[in-house]
Amino acid sequence: MRRWLLPLILLAEIALFTILSGQTFISASDAGAYFQSYFADLLCQSAPVLLLAFGMTIVLMTAGIDLSVGSLVALVACVMSSFPAGTEFWWTAVPLGLALALLLGATNGALIAWLDVPPIIATLSTMILYRGLCFVVMGDLEKSPFLSVPAYEWLGQISGAALLVLLTFIILAFWLNRSRWLREILMLGGNPIAARYAGIPVSRRILQVYSLVGLLGFLAALTFTARNSSVSASSLTGLELQVIVAVVLGGTRVQGGAGSLLGTFYGVLIIAVMDEGLRGAAKWGTEHLPFKISHLEYVLLGLLLVVGVWLNSREKTRRPAA
Amino acid sequence: MAQSLLQLRAVEKSFVGTRALKPLNLSLVQGEVLGLIGENGAGKSTLIKLLSGVHSPDAGTIEWQGRSVHFSSPHDAINAGIATIHQELAYCGHLTVAENLLLGEPWPRHRWGGVDWTLLHARAATQLARCHLEIPTTRTFSDLTAAQKQEVAIARALNRDARLLILDEPTASLSAPEVERLFAHLNRLRTQGVAILYVSHRLDEILNLTNRVAVLRDGKLVASYPTHEATVSRMVKDMVGRPLEQVYPRSRSYRKAAPLLELEGATREGMFENISFQLHAGEILGLAGLVGAGRSELARAIYGLYPCDTGTMRLKGNPWSPRSPDESLDAGMVYLPEERKRQSLVLDHSVRDAISIGFSDLFTRWGMIRAQEEQSAITNAMRTYDVRAKTVTQPIGTLSGGNQQKAILARWLERKPDIILLDEPTRGVDVGAKAEIHQLIDKLAGSGRAVLLISSDLPEVLSMSDRILVMHHGSIAAELHGDAMTQENVMLAASGLHHANR
Incomplete structure (x- = not known):
């Protein structure tokens, strides 16, 4: 059911918001141009979420969760922003950011696999910890060395971001x-005991999964900084919520043992379109409402999560498909 | 003739895909002890669950004391006077005996609303005394022995005016003197007019205790007769529904070969102690004992799920101290765990995934499974081990217990292992699949594999094994060969009465 339901929701949503925004097209080529730039923006805008959501999908398959992704990406971005801009940025900040991201991800994995901390507690701790480190590194400053780095902005444009996302998606x-x-x-997500009895190195696999999230977090940090050009200690707060909602909406269930990367792809886009649509809501003539329409975002995210979990529990026997 | 207490008329029950009970009639009178026997999966536990209010029948009526009743919860059944003592006693281990006894009824209170502990313990003590039990009411429940726990459970049931007591395998973890004590207790209850439905695999107990025997097979009541007309062979024939030779095939005769697995003084604190034995190629070594005697714990240590504290193991002549099961798999040893659903399967994963997880590492490149080879291996394995499924993408949980078990066997045996550790391989499996699995085990040993067969099913372990080790309290109590391999000897050794002098 998910297979056609999700793209359908996505299309309906795009149509709805296009109409609501009062956009009129005088010709087919006009519409073509509009949607071309619309989708390019959408993909660039949601590149960090998409990358993280791929990782989160695999984390959820293990019956785990990673609440620290937002803080992780922010910390990597903050540390990278402390390096001077210039060509040397590519061989100082970038490799260091990669190493740091892997280390942060592996830390989550180690807490869960070796110290037996429940994933939700382990990553809640590191979510707070990594965010704290952001403030230690940055103070109250906002730094923006990124656009002075040669060729860096390519990562935030449609060619770079889309390439990165699609390549990651295809490889994964x-x-x-x-x-x-x-x-x-x-x-191991479906039944950790049976996995151990079947000779699967459970701890090693968990460590690998959370490290993979670290790696994807690094890519997310690249696309985010390239597009937003600046970073501060409180950047990307609440990102983990968007990511988790998108993954669950995409049909990956929180109990582990099943999941779908393609579903996640749709899930992220559905949320991104909603986000974008609400932001443009000023044009709808909603001034007389007692609240701003764009403030509905979290209300809708919460509702989507409930709907997603409910749908997932209805189709328990879904086959995992990547 | 005593008054009829319970009458089942055409009661039936189905679960997804299987008919657990076909229309069934059964009656019980006051003061009667009815022995209910049948193989695993014959429908005994379903019947118990219907009577204790866990499930409701799909059709038919349950008449209790002359009135048709409908139990919508276990609570209803208890209130009506049917008490069930399950195999695993569901009690609060950290509470005292008194608290457990009076759980679910209003506790005596002080004027200010606090619990009147003195009165509570006094009440509990009188309840125990009424059942001729002397257990301090202040003891923590989890500190009691298995027998004491059971006695407390029975006392609790009787204090709620139970007229029918259902006992499900009550002696599974009791020693012989404890069993005698339990029987004395039950006989006393019988004279008080309490009816007992006694479910057990141990046929000698059935002969000792009951007035009447009812035999279930494949969800049907196939026979019912007074106990004085019963013999062990008649009961076995009724339970199994086919001559014994077919269920317990034996095509080979064992000749001494090289030892593949050797243990020397293997010990793990609190699990097993000073275990030494050799397992030879082409041999089926039975490992008998009561539940909790340390048999599975030993097998898991050999398989590498945890290390031994002291002692040495050798595998194919080399020192063996695996750090994890994947080393065992690489070395050609597999382990089939006892609890299928908990330790082997993800129920909503496909038959394909469930089977190929055992051997798909044998044909991967760059970490990717070669689809065609996997497909043919699966098809082949399902044919070899007769796994009956509509498609390979069907969830494994929708198969019957027997087919699930055969799928797990396929998972491991397709690796072509040399040493096979089987832990209760036919538990919860229907008779047909059981016979097939036995044939398979026999064939494996015939082709030179070494098989360690852990089983609580005495006929199985007696007829399949070339040699039997009996474990008691974590150590080997006896090694039985040839003619010494009898039901009595195994039971004696398992309950710690047989000294290693044979």
């Missing part, structure tokens, strides 16, 4: 779909 989806690794992940 193609490889995972046929890999034994994913089967092991699904089994």
Whole structure:
């Protein structure tokens, strides 16, 4: 059901917001141009969320959760922003950011796999910890070295961001779909005891999954900083909520053992379109409402999460498909 | 003739995909002890659950003391006077005996609303005394022995005026003297007019205790007769529904071969102690004992789920101290755990995934499974081990217990292991699948594999094994060969009465 339901919702949503925004088209080519730039913006805007959501999908398959993704990306971005701009940024800040992201992800994994901390508590702790470190690194400053780095802004444009996202998606989806690794992940998510009895190195796999989130968090940090050009200690607060809602909406269930990357893709876009639509809501003539329409965002996110979980519990026997 | 207490008329029950009970009639009179026997999966537990209000029948009526009743919850059944003592006693281990006894009824209070502990313990003590039990009411429930726990459970049931007591495998974890004590207790209850439905695999107990025997097979009541007409062989024939040789095939004769697995003084604190034995190629070594005797714990240590504290193990002549099960798999050893659903399966994963997780690492490249090879291996395995499923994408949980078990066997045996540790391989499996699994085990040993067969099913372990080790309280109580392999000897050793002098 999800397979056609999600794209359908997405299309309906786009149509609705296009109409509401009062956009009129004088010709087909006009409409074409409009949607071309619309989708380009959408993809660039949601690139960080998409990348993180891919990782989160796999985390949810293990019956885990990662609340620290927003803080992780922010911390990586903050640390990178402390480096001087210039060509050397590419071989100082970038590799260091990558190493840091992997380390932060692996820390989550180690807490969960080795110290047996429940994922929600482990990543709640690191969510706070990493955010705290952002403030330590940045203070109250807002830094923006990124656009002075040669060729960096390419990462935020449609060619760069889309390439990164699609490449990640294709590699993950193609490889995972046929890999034994994913089967092991699904089994340990569905029944960790049985996975251990089946000789699956459960701790190692969990460490790998959370490190993969770290890696994707690094890519997310690149696309985010390239597009927003500046970063402060409180950047990306609440990002984890968007990511989790998108993944659940996409049909990955929180109990583990099943999930879909393609569903996640749709889930992210549905939320991004909603976000974008609400932001443009000023044009709808809603001034007489006692609240701003764009403030509805969290209300809708909450509702979407409930709907997503409910739908997932209805189709328990879904086959995992990458 | 005593008054009829319970009457089941054409009661039936189905679960997704299986008919657990076909229309069934059964009656019980006051003061009667009815022995209910049948193989695993014959419908005994379904019947118990209907009577104790866990499930409701799909059709048919339950008449209780002459009136048709409908139990919508276990609470209803208890109130009506049907008490069930389950195998695993559902009590609050951290509370005292008194608290557990009076759980669910209003506790005596002080004037200010606090609990009157003195009165509470006094009440509990009188309840115990009424059942001729001497257990301090201040003891924590989890500190009691298995027998004491059971006695408390029975006392609790009787204090709620139970007229029918259902006992599900009550002696599974009791020693022989404790069993005798329980029987004395039950006989006393019988004279007080309490009816007992006694479910057990132990046929000697059935012969000892009951007035009448009812035999279930495949959800049907196939026979019912007074106990004085019953013999062990008649009961077995009725339960199994086919001659014994077919269920317990034996095509080979064992000749001494090289040891594949050797244990020398293996010990793990609190689990097993000073275990030494050799397992040879082509041999089926039975490992018998009561539940909790440390058999599964030992197998798991051999498989590498945790290490031994002291002692040495050798595998194919090399020192063996695996750090995790994947080492065992690489070394050619597999372990089939006892609890299928908890330890082997993800119920909503496909049959394909459930089977191929055991061996798909054998044909991966760049971490990717080669789809065609996997497909043919699965098809092949399902044919070899007779796993009956409509499609390979069907969730494994929709298969019957027997087919699930065969799928797990396929998962491990397709690796072509040399050493096979089987833990209760036919638990909860219907007779047909059981016979197939036995044939398979027999064939495995015939082709030179070493099989360690852990089983609580005495006929199974007696007829399949070349040699039997009996464990008691974590150590090996006896090793039985040839003619010494009898039901009595195994039971004696398992309850700690047989000294290693044979």
